[in-house]
Amino acid sequence: MPSPPPRSGRGDELAAARLRRVLGPAAVVRETALSGGLYNSARLLELSDGRRLVLKTAPAASTPALTHERGLLGTEALFHRLAATTGVRVPTVLHHEPAGPCAPAEWLLLSYVDGTTWHAGRDRIAPADRAALRRRLGACLARIAAVTGPAYGYPQPAAGLSAPDWPAAFTAMLHAVLADAHRFDVALPAPTGFLAGLPVRFGHRIAEVRRAALVHFDAWEGNVVLARDGEGPWRLSGLIDGERAFFGDPLAELVGVDPLGAAEDDTDLLAGYRSVAPALTLDTGARVRLALYRVYLALVMRVESVPRAYGGEFAAWLDTWSADRVMEQLAVLDALEA
Known part of the structure; x- marks a missing residue:
C-alpha cells in the first residue's frame, strides 16, 4: 500500500495557552509534529517538568467531513478511558474539550506512549x-x-x-x-x-x-x-x-x-x-x-x-x-x- 500524502502541517498556535490553562506552570520547551494521522493533527509536546504529551486537534467544525467523524476526539477520549479499565495500555486522557468559544476546534491532550x-x-x-x-x-x-x-x-x-x-x-x-x-x-x-x-x-x-x-x-x-x-x-x-x-x-x-x-x-x-x-x-x-x-x-x-x-x-x-x-x-x- 502506498503511503498517504503528508499532512499540510496545521500548526496548533494555541498549544502553549491551552497547556497553561490546563496544566498550570508547565511550559512547552519543544514541539514536534507527529505524522501518520489523516484527519486530526497531532503534536508531541515536551514540557519543562520532563513530561511528554500529545496534543491532538480536530479540523475546524466547518471543514468537510464524513458524518461519523463529528466529535472524533470525544470518541477517542472515551475509548482510552474505557480501555484503560481493562488493563490494556493506552494513552492517559489528561483533558478533552469540544469546539466552543474558548476552542475554535475540538482538542484532546494525552500522555505520550513511548516506543x-x-x-x-x-x-x-x-x-x-x-x-x-x-x-x-x-x-x-x-x-x-x-x-x-x-x-x-x-x-x-x-x-x-x-x-x-x-x-x-x-x-x-x-x-x-x-x-x-x-x-x-x-x-x-x-x-x-x-x-x-x-x-x-x-x-x-x-x-x-x-x-x-x-x-x-x-x-x-x-x-x-x-x-x-x-x-x-x-x-x-x-x-x-x-x-x-x-x-x-x-x-x-x-x-x-x-x-x-x-x-x-x-x-x-x-x-x-x-x-x-x-x-x-x-x-x-x-x-x-x-x-x-x-x-x-x-x-x-x-x-x-x-x-x-x-x-x-x-x-x-x-x-x-x-x-x-x-x-x-x-x-x-x-x-x-x-
Whole structure:
C-alpha cells in the first residue's frame, strides 16, 4: 500500500495557552509534529517538568467531513478511558474539550506512549517476536471487547449513529457513508440501493449480535506501539488512536486490525484472543458479518479521500483497492448465502 500524502502541517498556535490553562506552570520547551494521522493533527509536546504529551486537534467544525467523524476526539477520549479499565495500555486522557468559544476546534491532550509503531519497526521484528506480539495483541483486543456500551454504534450524539440494537446501528452507519458518498460526489463500485439493502438482506446475521462491545476498529500496525530494552524482545507498549471506535460486534475488530487482509486467518492473533474470550466462533454468520464490515470499511476509506483531498499515488491506489475490496466482499457474501 502506498503511503498517504503528508499532512499540510496545521500548526496548533494555541498549544502553549491551552497547556497553561490546563496544566498550570508547565511550559512547552519543544514541539514536534507527529505524522501518520489523516484527519486530526497531532503534536508531541515536551514540557519543562520532563513530561511528554500529545496534543491532538480536530479540523475546524466547518471543514468537510464524513458524518461519523463529528466529535472524533470525544470518541477517542472515551475509548482510552474505557480501555484503560481493562488493563490494556493506552494513552492517559489528561483533558478533552469540544469546539466552543474558548476552542475554535475540538482538542484532546494525552500522555505520550513511548516506543515505535509496529508499522515503523516491522522490518526489525523477528518471527518469534511477531508471533508473541500477535498473541498479546489478540488478548488485548479481547479484553477491550469485554467493555459493554450503553447503546450500539458511534457514541457521539452529534453523529446521530447510535441505536438500541446492532442491526439498526449498523444500518445507520452504512447508510451514512452512502449518503456521504452522494454528498461528496464519490462514485461507488456497486449501486447505492444495492449496498443500502445489505443490512436487510443479511439482517438475520447482524441480529446475532446481542451485546454492544467496545471496538477500536483501527488497531492496525500503525496504531500499535512497541518497545524493547536494548536488543531484547519486543513488547506491546500501547494501543493508540481510538477515534474510530464504536460499540457493536466484537468481530469487527478483526476487520480493523488488518484492513487489507483477513485477520481471522492469523492463528497467533486468534490464539491470543481466545485465551481471554474462548467463545469466539467463526461460523457462517460470523463470516457474513466480517464481509459486511469489510464492505463498510472500504466504503469509508473510499469516501473520506474526497473531503481529505488525497492525491497522487495514494489516491489512485485507494480508488482501485476500495472498489476491488467491495466487489470481492460482495462475492464472498453471495457464496456464503448461496
